[in-house]
Amino acid sequence: QSVLTQPPSASGTPGQRVSISCSGSSSNIGTSSVHWYQQVPGSAPKLLIYNDDERPSGVPDRFSGSKSGTSASLVISGLQSEDESDYYCASWDDSLSGVVFGGGTKLSVL
Amino acid sequence: EVHLVESGGGLVQPGGSLRLSCTASGFTFSSSWMHWVRQAPGKGLVWVSRINRDETDTAYADSVKGRFTISRDNAKNTLYLQMTGLRADDTAVYYCATPLTSRLRNGLGSWGQGTLVTVS
Numbered sequence: 001q002s003v004l005t006q007p008p009s010a011s012g013t014p015g016q017r018v019s020i021s022c023s024g025s026s027s028n029i030g031t032s033s034v035h036w037y038q039q040v041p042g043s044a045p046k047l048l049i050y051n052d053d054e055r056p057s058g059v060p061d062r063f064s065g066s067k068s069g070t071s072a073s074l075v076i077s078g079l080q081s082e083d084e085s086d087y088y089c090a091s092w093d094d095s096l097s098g099v100v101f102g103g104g105t106k107l108s109v110l
Numbered sequence: 111e112v113h114l115v116e117s118g119g120g121l122v123q124p125g126g127s128l129r130l131s132c133t134a135s136g137f138t139f140s141s142s143w144m145h146w147v148r149q150a151p152g153k154g155l156v157w158v159s160r161i162n163r164d165e166t167d168t169a170y171a172d173s174v175k176g177r178f179t180i181s182r183d184n185a186k187n188t189l190y191l192q193m194t195g196l197r198a199d200d201t202a203v204y205y206c207a208t209p210l211t212s213r214l215r216n217g218l219g220s221w222g223q224g225t226l227v228t229v230s
Binding site for chain 2: 002033035037039044045046047050051056086088090091092096097098099100101102103104
């Protein structure tokens with residue numbers, strides 16, 4: 001049971017806009033930044049969004065993040081076949097004094 | 111370029127011990143928080159532990175508290191995870207990771223390739 005809640009799966013067709021949600025609490029998302037990771041099975045995770053809505057260098061602007069209260073969202077616009085991956089949200093948790101992850105969302109590009 | 115290389119994984123019997131290492135290069139290791147994150151086969155990412163820049167502050171997931179110890183040697187640019195009392199559910203790929211910038215506590219911008227720990 002993950003501290004942050006994500007839908008287990010999401011899907012879309014090429015060119016579509018897809019949103020993945022992440023729900024937490026006042027001890028994590030409510031008071032700390034949200035980060036999003038993309039992971040291709042068999043590979044290490046890659047930071048996609050940090051500090052709620054910032055993109056590291058090299059991440060396409062098709063990927064965007066937002067946060068409101070104790071929830072956050074990752075939006076992928078102009079979906080591409082190579083976006084088919086697992087996506088995880090994460091945040092600092094004050095109770096744990098560490099990081100909490102969501103359970104992950106498997107994105108399928110139909 | 112940031113480079114993190116984990117080592118020390120392997121097969122260990124239940125109740126056994128193992129020490130993982132993570133050798134860092136390409137950034138100022140002593141200025142960066144460091145984390146261990148694990149992933150059981152076919153499962154999601156789970157945060158394990160973290161350590162601050164000068165080793166004065168550490169934290170652990172409840173599932174490993176009292177059994178795992180994180181440490182670092184800034185002179186050797188190396189992060190460690192001493193694991194004792196290993197259980198079958200500790201079986202996972204263990205990643206070391208560091209924040210995108212030294213100003214951050216998390217927002218893990220660099221990851222190692224992972225090392226597999228199998229408890230059986």
